Amino acid sequence: MKKLINREAGPVGRWALGLLPFVVLVVLYLVASDARLAVNPNDKLLPDMASFVDAIQRMAFEPSKRTGEYLLWQDTLASLGRLALGVVISAGIGLVVGIATGALPLFRAGISPLVTGLSLVPPLAVLPILFIVFGLGELAKVMLIIIGITPFLIRDLQQRAEEVPTEQIIKMQTLGANTWQIIARLIWPQVMPRLISAVRLSLGSAWLFLIAAEAIAATEGLGYRIFLVRRYLAMDVILPYVAWITFLAFAIDFALKRYSQWRYPWFHGTQ
Amino acid sequence: MAAIEIKNLWKEYGQDVVLERLNASVEEGEFVTVVGASGCGKTTFLKMMLGTESPTRGELLLDGKPIPDEPDETRGIVFQRYSVLPHLTAVENVMLAGELESSPWLGRVFGAKRRALREQAEEMLASVGLDQALRKYPHELSGGMQQRLALAQALIKKPRILLLDEPFGALDPGIRRDMHELVLDLWREQDLTVFMITHDLAEGFFLGTRMWVFDKERLDPQTPGSYGARITYDLPVGNSDKGTLQSISQSVDSTARVLSA
Ligand SMILES: Nc1ncnc2c1ncn2[C@@H]1O[C@H](COP(=O)(O)OP(=O)(O)O)[C@@H](O)[C@H]1O
Numbered sequence A: 001m002k003k004l005i006n007r008e009a010g011p012v013g014r015w016a017l018g019l020l021p022f023v024v025l026v027v028l029y030l031v032a033s034d035a036r037l038a039v040n041p042n043d044k045l046l047p048d049m050a051s052f053v054d055a056i057q058r059m060a061f062e063p064s065k066r067t068g069e070y071l072l073w074q075d076t077l078a079s080l081g082r083l084a085l086g087v088v089i090s091a092g093i094g095l096v097v098g099i100a101t102g103a104l105p106l107f108r109a110g111i112s113p114l115v116t117g118l119s120l121v122p123p124l125a126v127l128p129i130l131f132i133v134f135g136l137g138e139l140a141k142v143m144l145i146i147i148g149i150t151p152f153l154i155r156d157l158q159q160r161a162e163e164v165p166t167e168q169i170i171k172m173q174t175l176g177a178n179t180w181q182i183i184a185r186l187i188w189p190q191v192m193p194r195l196i197s198a199v200r201l202s203l204g205s206a207w208l209f210l211i212a213a214e215a216i217a218a219t220e221g222l223g224y225r226i227f228l229v230r231r232y233l234a235m236d237v238i239l240p241y242v243a244w245i246t247f248l249a250f251a252i253d254f255a256l257k258r259y260s261q262w263r264y265p266w267f268h269g270t271q
Numbered sequence B: 001m002a003a004i005e006i007k008n009l010w011k012e013y014g015q016d017v018v019l020e021r022l023n024a025s026v027e028e029g030e031f032v033t034v035v036g037a038s039g040c041g042k043t044t045f046l047k048m049m050l051g052t053e054s055p056t057r058g059e060l061l062l063d064g065k066p067i068p069d070e071p072d073e074t075r076g077i078v079f080q081r082y083s084v085l086p087h088l089t090a091v092e093n094v095m096l097a098g099e100l101e102s103s104p105w106l107g108r109v110f111g112a113k114r115r116a117l118r119e120q121a122e123e124m125l126a127s128v129g130l131d132q133a134l135r136k137y138p139h140e141l142s143g144g145m146q147q148r149l150a151l152a153q154a155l156i157k158k159p160r161i162l163l164l165d166e167p168f169g170a171l172d173p174g175i176r177r178d179m180h181e182l183v184l185d186l187w188r189e190q191d192l193t194v195f196m197i198t199h200d201l202a203e204g205f206f207l208g209t210r211m212w213v214f215d216k217e218r219l220d221p222q223t224p225g226s227y228g229a230r231i232t233y234d235l236p237v238g239n240s241d242k243g244t245l246q247s248i249s250q251s252v253d254s255t256a257r258v259l260s261a
């Protein structure tokens, strides 16, 4: 038999091994839930499968008794809208400032220290200020995402822009390019796939800031909902919501990865 | 008047003298190969020609004026690596120079103009033997094909001076010979002045019209940086005998041993 370090799973084995921990977790949960419910049928901490189905049915497929809305979809739309707005604006700022500081030494000298300083401010500490300045509306929540992830995006893209080989920048000049053309035809296109990677990395934080802002001040949204039903210990709603958020995060990440591979074959080919 | 004049040129980095007392003049249309031990300052010389480094003493003149201190379209270059743009296909890489020229803001052209540029680029690529690879990205090309592409990209701009920094150093010997033929053909067709660095002495001996050997005349093994390299041989190619090759080879080898120690 081969040494353990040299043994690899086949295609089927890989799936089986990958699924195994999930199955184990579900089984463990069911056993624990059964045990608790046997002791106390009104226990709310670990609801059984029937309660989940019931809760999902109520949240996703029946209009709410109070507002007549389908709550899960309303929450999803609200949250995704805020997330998209925040991330798109941050990516735009990150791209422009990152390229400017990465490609132009004069800009770098002027702006980099500021960005480094700003990136050290803990975004959640700024949240009260945002609520005071922008009120409790949509703007404050989107601003938190922007403040939370933009410094990282700027710094990452600056680094990527600086990594464009000097040889290529010289090459462009020998082909007659001016500064603007070097940015438009060399640096910008080369930084785009790296922007997608950076956005993928920052999405985790973006979700964190979104849920934090929704928890504190909102009237709809995935984060708002789980913090609202927490008061009633409604684990049957919270756990499906958490699973749904996780799935959304996964789907967005997967879509971005596929888009990048399709749009920038040269980038993924040389990696 | 010679196109390029080098007058008592020095290059120092702090205490280290890399090049000292270079004197030479080069006529329009010459093909100069530069050989020498690695680390003796060949690339540094090329960078001064290119304008990314400036001399610390002396003068480097193009048409009697100091050579511009940043790269521009008068001087084309092919590096050993990273010469072509990885995010453009072969034909796009070659079209780039034309696009930049006719569109100062976008750096892109469309329509009939684009078709014309594409046609020129395809012709150029055919002349370097890449007509089968028009739509391939550089990472899909072999090392030799990438360097052909880099040549095509540089030459379509019709630079006055073409600088080559060990362009074929990473290629297999057979492919290297083909590339030499190609460079010589292109040089004969276009009215170019070529400087080509190579670390292969024999290569310098049969390519081009003139060979320079960069070497340290004085060499202090304890502090190799205290003296710079000079042009120790300036030979017309074709008139040199075996004995010269051998004595150059010995001298360059001993410098190489000290520099890499
Ligand atoms: N920017 C720099 N700063 C300090 N020393 C340098 C710099 N660039 C090159 N050198 C030194 O100059 C010498 C010549 O380098 P180079 O011209 O690259 O040699 P070659 O191309 O002949 O192999 C080397 O010893 C190198 O360490």
Ligand SMILES: [Mg+2]
Pocket (backbone or CB within 6 Å): B042, B043, B044
């Ligand atoms: Mg070199």
